[in-house]
Amino acid sequence: MLLSVKDVYAGYDESMILKGVSIDVPEKKAVALLGRNGVGKTTLLNTILGIVATKAGSIEFTDRSIEKMAPDVRARLGIGYVPQGRDIFPGLTVWENLNVSLRVANAGKDAEARLESVYELFPVLKDMLKRKGGVLSGGQQQQLAIGRALLLKPKLLILDEPTEGIQPSIIDQIEDAIYAIRKKGEMSVILVEQYIDFARNACESFYILERGSVVQKGEIAKLDDDMVAKYLTV
Numbered sequence: 001m002l003l004s005v006k007d008v009y010a011g012y013d014e015s016m017i018l019k020g021v022s023i024d025v026p027e028k029k030a031v032a033l034l035g036r037n038g039v040g041k042t043t044l045l046n047t048i049l050g051i052v053a054t055k056a057g058s059i060e061f062t063d064r065s066i067e068k069m070a071p072d073v074r075a076r077l078g079i080g081y082v083p084q085g086r087d088i089f090p091g092l093t094v095w096e097n098l099n100v101s102l103r104v105a106n107a108g109k110d111a112e113a114r115l116e117s118v119y120e121l122f123p124v125l126k127d128m129l130k131r132k133g134g135v136l137s138g139g140q141q142q143q144l145a146i147g148r149a150l151l152l153k154p155k156l157l158i159l160d161e162p163t164e165g166i167q168p169s170i171i172d173q174i175e176d177a178i179y180a181i182r183k184k185g186e187m188s189v190i191l192v193e194q195y196i197d198f199a200r201n202a203c204e205s206f207y208i209l210e211r212g213s214v215v216q217k218g219e220i221a222k223l224d225d226d227m228v229a230k231y232l233t234v
């Protein structure tokens with residue numbers, strides 16, 4: 001396994017949100033993390049990232065225990081993150097936004113190749129290098145946020161609702177880019193997503209959370225309409 005979350009408890013101050021969560025993410029596979037609003041999906045992602053502390057249980061990444069490591073150390077081990085709501089620098093240009101990642105990545109001679117593969121996925125970014133991030137559309141900002149994460153060449157890419165709040169016409173582009181990332185097969189993915197069909201097409205397996213616990217899991221083909229109605233439909 002690339003990532004193994006084992007019996008993890010985590011939360012905020014007095015409120016324990018995750019109550020014994022276990023999930024496995026195999027090498028180069030994509031896992032959908034599903035569940036209604038407020039069940040703990042973002043809390044689980046933040047626990048994997050080290051933003052929320054693990055109170056009990058273990059998290060292994062590339063066979064190392066990471067649950068006590070700081071977020072930046074985990075990032076350097078290869079955990080990339082595209083937060084919900086697109087987290088770009090609005091006052092920096094597209095190029096500057098990308099360059100921050102290249103510098104953090106210490107990409108050196110590989111920088112050009114990494115940039116080219118991001119432009120291949122999101123050609124619009126190449127046309128907008130001089131624009132400020134803040135003037136891009138929501139979909140373009142999302143493309144920039146994903147592009148920035150990819151420049152770090154993570155072993156695991158975590159995407160928190162990448163299509164949320166994006167115009168329908170751009171959702172297809174975001175989805176296509178994620179399919180393209182999947183097709184390259186260079187990294188594992190955790191995808192939090194409300195669009196079940198997209199999760200079905202993009203992922204090999206799924207976990208459904210409810211009130212801080214995993215209530216269903218399996219191969220994505222086993223995610224049936226009954227489960228969707230019971231655990232996912234609002």
Ligand SMILES: Nc1ncnc2c1ncn2[C@@H]1O[C@H](COP(=O)(O)OP(=O)(O)OP(=O)(O)O)[C@@H](O)[C@H]1O
Nearest residue numbers: 012013015017035036037038039040041042043044
């Ligand atoms: N910083 C915080 N401090 C205290 N409680 C929080 C904090 N963030 C989230 N919570 C609570 O933790 C619970 C789980 O929230 P979380 O955001 O993990 O759910 P989610 O499944 O990601 O839902 P959503 O899709 O709405 O983000 C909720 O009850 C929420 O109110």
